[in-house]
Amino acid sequence: MRPVILWFRRDLRLSDNPALAAALKAQCPVLPVYVLDETPGIRPLGSASRWWLDKSLQALHADLLKRGSRLILRRGVAADIIADLVRETGSAEVLFNAVFDPAVENRDRDMAGRLSQISCETRRFNGGHLLGSDTPQTKAGGSYSVFTPYWRAARAQVEIGLHLPAPDALPSPQAWPVSEALETWTLHPTGPDWSAGFSDWSPGEATAARHLTDFVDLALGTYGQDRDVPAIEGTSRLSPHLHFGEISPKACWRAAVSAAHRNSVPEAQVEKFLAELGWREFNTQIASRHTSLESRNFNPAFDSFPWREDPTLFTAWTRGETGYPIVDAGMRQLWKTGWMHNRVRMVVASFLTKHLLLDWRLGEQWFWDTLVDADPASNPGNWQWVAGSGADAAPYFRIFSPMAQGERFDPAGRYVQKWVPELRHLPAKLIHKPWLAPREVLMRAGVRLGSNYPHPVVDHEVARKRALEAYADLRTGQLT
DNA sequence: TTTTGAGTTGTTCGA
DNA sequence: GTCGAACAACTCAAA
Secondary structure: OOOEEEEEOOOOOOOOOHHHHHHHHOOOOEEEEEEEEOOOOOOOOOHHHHHHHHHHHHHHHHHHHOOOOOOEEEEEOHHHHHHHHHHHHOOOEEEEEOOOOHHHHHHHHHHHHHHHHOOOEEEEEOOOOOOOOOOOEOOOOOEOOOHHHHHHHHHHHOOOOOOOOOOOOOOOOOOOOOOOOHHHHOOOOOOOOOHHHHOOOOOOHHHHHHHHHHHHHHOHHHHHHHOOOOOOOOOOOOHHHHHOOOOOHHHHHHHHHHHHHOOOOOHHHHHHHHHHHHHHHHHHHHHHHOOOOOOOOOOHHHHHOOOEOOHHHHHHHHHOOOOOHHHHHHHHHHHHHOOOOHHHHHHHHHHHHHHOOEOHHHHHHHHHHHOOOOOOOHHHHHHHHHHOOOOOOOOOOOOOOHHHHHHHHOOOOHHHHHHOHHHOOOOOOOOOOHHHOOHHHHHHHOOOEOOOEOOOOOOHHHHHHHHHHHHHHHHHHHHO
16 A cells, blocks of 8 residues: 655644644555755754754654654755655655745645656645635735734634544554654754753643643733733743644634633633734735745835944844843843743844844844744744834834833843843842942942943934934935 | 725823 | 823725
8 A cells, every 4th residue: 555645844743733634534554754954945944943843853753653653854855855755655645734935835836746747646734824825815805914904804714623633543654764863963052052041941742732721721811911021921932832833823722712711711811812823824924925024125115224234233132232131131031042032022123123223134034043933934024023114014113112111011120130140139120221320239239331231232312313213214215 | 986094012202 | 190192104904
């Protein structure tokens, strides 16, 4: 009997996996495969994502072993690798869950054409999104580019369906094709291993599911307010699990909605969370219609924006040495743990693009490399949203004040204390603006500005005015 | 076709 | 201390 290839991509799980369910229905031997893709034009994973992938593949392999199966690993240009495997094994079908990225979709279509010539069929499923390719259209027949009307229409269109349980066993082929050893991919950093601070993360399907349950039980009820407070665990922290498909967005939806039905969580809180899943859909939908959003402005008017060049300032930003405590706390949390709280992501992104007037692409690329949840649709989408060039973007005059944001969302300074320990003895009233602290307060707290903590790299007022002027120039430049 | 209302997450200034 | 307006007018979506 000819086997079927189950190609895992951004769906590293066994439950709620429509491609897997279809593979089992075929009642043929199943060959689970993961390809470390080197296709030109498809964005290679950043360093933090590679760290995560390493653990997630180990977890998936272990889950498959328990079911009498295994995971075949190959590296290279994915379409070639899959075609090779089809020939080696005589597979009749290749099944996978779609990735709604133009470059990936093109590659998949080409591959399907090639495979059909060697009498192998291809079937594509939607395992990664609430909506498939049939995203809502406006009455005029276009696609939405403003979130709120998009989500009104999309939310009504979401069909969650039944949970697909993980199978107890997968039928094996008589002989397994050769697999590369995961260690040879060197996904885990060596020399130096900078991942010590990642130890709170636990990639894999089982922990993702536990994580979701904990979130719904403990944090969903106050999600609307607490998700903005970086010192507490008010967000779901599901983003990397969702990105790698260790959990499906439909499972998240189901869990949240059923909490509302049990009356254990207020409806409004649940809607807030669903809307965040909605942003994931929105960004995916935008990216599927606009190629290269990691390099091209969604709004072309920004093509002439006068970004400054200043490698020294950029380095200060990446290292968390800007002299603005909430910014520095965020950048250091990112560097240490591969993740940053959402509220703080907005603050640091606003700081880079508006206070420093550095190109959002620099920040996007830095996040791409350092975030465990870096997503090719959401990361550029959110950066462009902050910069003002994106879909339904923030108005340019919305310039976050690092002091105001710190005082509002980290009033006791706990977040700063944790990530910028050299400031931890400053009183809460001054921890977000140490340069205003009297000399003796600084001395008592052991803070020596310009020595063990930097002076602000730019003056807030000056930078804010400069950013507003740059936008005014952009506008007049557009008219002339 | 024209009109109308609305738009993820802010800050500052002056009354 | 609180509140509304200005920031800059623009684009989108629907009636």
